[in-house]
Amino acid sequence: xxxxxxxxxxxxxxxxxxxxxxxGEKGLDISRxxxxxxxxxxxxxxxxxxxxxxxxxxxxxxxxILRYRGIDIGELCEHSTFMEVSYLLIYGHLPTxxxxxxxxxxxxxxxxxxxxxKSFFTSYPGHAHPMAILSAMVCSLSVYHPQLLEPEQTQSxxxxxxxxxLSKVRVLAAFAYKRSVGEAFVYTRPELDYLSNFxxxxxxxxxxxxxxxxxxxxxxxxxxxxxxxxxxNCSTSTVRMVGSSKANLFASLxxxxxxxxxxxxxxxxxxxxxMLQTIHADGGGNYKKYIEKAKDKSDPFLLMGFxxxxxxxxxxxxxxxxxxxxxVLEHLGIHDPILEIAKGLEEAALxxxxxxxxxxxxxxxxxxxxxxxxxxxxxxxxxxxxxLGRLPxxxxxxxxxxxxxxxxxxxxxxIYTGERSNNYVPIGIRP
Ligand code: CMC
Numbered sequence: 253x254x255x256x257x258x259x260x261x262x263x264x265x266x267x268x269x270x271x272x273x274x275x276g277e278k279g280l281d282i283s284r285x286x287x288x289x290x291x292x293x294x295x296x297x298x299x300x301x302x303x304x305x306x307x308x309x310x311x312x313x314x315x316x317i318l319r320y321r322g323i324d325i326g327e328l329c330e331h332s333t334f335m336e337v338s339y340l341l342i343y344g345h346l347p348t349x350x351x352x353x354x355x356x357x358x359x360x361x362x363x364x365x366x367x368x369x370k371s372f373f374t375s376y377p378g379h380a381h382p383m384a385i386l387s388a389m390v391c392s393l394s395v396y397h398p399q400l401l402e403p404e405q406t407q408s409x410x411x412x413x414x415x416x417x418l419s420k421v422r423v424l425a426a427f428a429y430k431r432s433v434g435e436a437f438v439y440t441r442p443e444l445d446y447l448s449n450f451x452x453x454x455x456x457x458x459x460x461x462x463x464x465x466x467x468x469x470x471x472x473x474x475x476x477x478x479x480x481x482x483x484x485n486c487s488t489s490t491v492r493m494v495g496s497s498k499a500n501l502f503a504s505l506x507x508x509x510x511x512x513x514x515x516x517x518x519x520x521x522x523x524x525x526x527m528l529q530t531i532h533a534d535g536g537g538n539y540k541k542y543i544e545k546a547k548d549k550s551d552p553f554l555l556m557g558f559x560x561x562x563x564x565x566x567x568x569x570x571x572x573x574x575x576x577x578x579x580v581l582e583h584l585g586i587h588d589p590i591l592e593i594a595k596g597l598e599e600a601a602l603x604x605x606x607x608x609x610x611x612x613x614x615x616x617x618x619x620x621x622x623x624x625x626x627x628x629x630x631x632x633x634x635x636x637x638x639x640l641g642r643l644p645x646x647x648x649x650x651x652x653x654x655x656x657x658x659x660x661x662x663x664x665x666x667i668y669t670g671e672r673s674n675n676y677v678p679i680g681i682r683p
Contacts, residue, residue: 255270256269257269261289264289268280303492307321308320308645309321309483310322313565314565318569320337323340325568329478334472334473334476334477338643338644339355341480341481359419360446369392369396369424372389382425383510383636386421386428389428390505391502400501410501414501418643422449425633429633430453447464447476448463451463467583468583471579471580475576479638479641480641480645481644481648481649485517486516487517487518492650492653495654496659498654504646505647505650508646509639520557521624522621524617524618524621525634527542531593532590540600543600543601543606556618557614557617558614559612559615560615563613565613574619577622586626617638
């Protein structure tokens with residue numbers, strides 16, 4: 253295959269290099285286009301734009317394939333853990349036994365936040381959305397680690413920032429929850445693993461110790477593995493964009509959390525449950541009405557948890573989560589009418605020509621909230637759960653970018669469509 257494409261512009265022919273990825277994906281390298289031709293490309297919402305070369309995650313959206321560092325997501329869910337997957341994403345290989353033990357020990361060691369930070373939480377009103385608190389707290393955490401904020405860092409400084417954030421963000425999330433329900437903050441315990449400690453910090457009270465059992469721990473592990481990375485999605489691109497100005501990891505992650513909050517991205521998991529609750533309150537079985545609303549272009553209603561920019565096939569994450577949904581509810585002996593509604597809605601959508609033609613399938617957010625609900629995690633914490641899961645992916649992308657010797661600040665261009673050169677008219681004589 254030719255390694256260049258030809259571009260003809262006003263009778264001039266230009267050679268545009270073709271770049272090929274390890275899975276055969278092809279792109280036109282237009283990094284010199286403006287210098288060569290005076291033109292730029294226009295791609296609002298970046299549907300056709302590759303913003304970087306990356307060796308972290310591979311998605312084939314037509315085939316429904318997702319791999320981290322070459323390993324299929326199904327295999328990782330079956331055999332690995334969220335901690336091991338975090339190492340894999342961030343450091344690029346499965347850890348040796350010694351590397352894994354050291355990594356877990358370092359993450360555990362940094363699971364305290366400065367005691368002064370506890371007072372920050374009490375300054376928020378009880379109804380504050382935990383995503384707002386989380387983003388602010390992650391940025392605030394930076395003030396306690398001034399040695400990790402320098403734009404030029406050694407590998408050891410980067411590792412320190414990485415392990416501290418991996419460990420402390422779950423503490424900040426659990427404390428945000430405790431604040432919202434007015435309960436005392438709970439600290440990690442040395443004998444518990446990463447996710448059991450998170451659940452312990454969330455649900456232990458002075459009256460009752462909470463440690464999740466194996467079925468629940470495994471389900472959470474799987475959910476977090478499935479959320480751990482998804483290449484250049486909105487929040488990860490935000491982390492890279494902010495980090496490209498050499499902003500520190502705390503600031504970059506805080507920005508990523510804000511990007512995730514929106515209902516078209518991570519906020520969809522909260523929106524799905526709210527939608528299913530509305531359908532439930534409306535009698536439960538009237539799927540057709542909501543399918544019709546979603547299809548109606550004059551109605552802003554969308555079928556939340558459906559559709560994806562990249563997947564034009566069943567999202568492999570949704571298929572695994574749906575299985576775990578059944579498992580967790582059965583294990584806890586819960587009959588949740590919301591699950592029945594979700595399944596009914598899915599069936600109705602997948603047989604409707606509108607959804608078939610547009611290749612709209614359930615995405616990662618469609619079933620995840622039903623598991624969180626069964627675990628008594630409040631709805632406004634769902635997107636926080638997504639953020640905790642996505643943390644290693646954001647970190648891996650930030651690290652990959654800052655370690656690239658060719659890194660440059662991200663700065664898209666635009667096509668200006670406003671007023672042409674104009675004169676200032678003083679207020680008294682303006683028409
Ligand atoms: N309900 C009804 N119609 C939809 C939906 C939906 N959920 N999603 C897409 N469409 C329609 C859309 O109106 C358009 O129709 P037409 O061709 O007639 O104009 C067509 O399908 C193509 O959609 P699009 O809006 O061009 O697709 P996009 O790639 O710009 O947006 C999306 C992707 C995920 C933002 C969108 O599907 C959506 O809003 N879904 C609901 C929100 C959601 O579940 N978000 C979570 C995404 S997955 C996890 C994550 O990234 O956090």
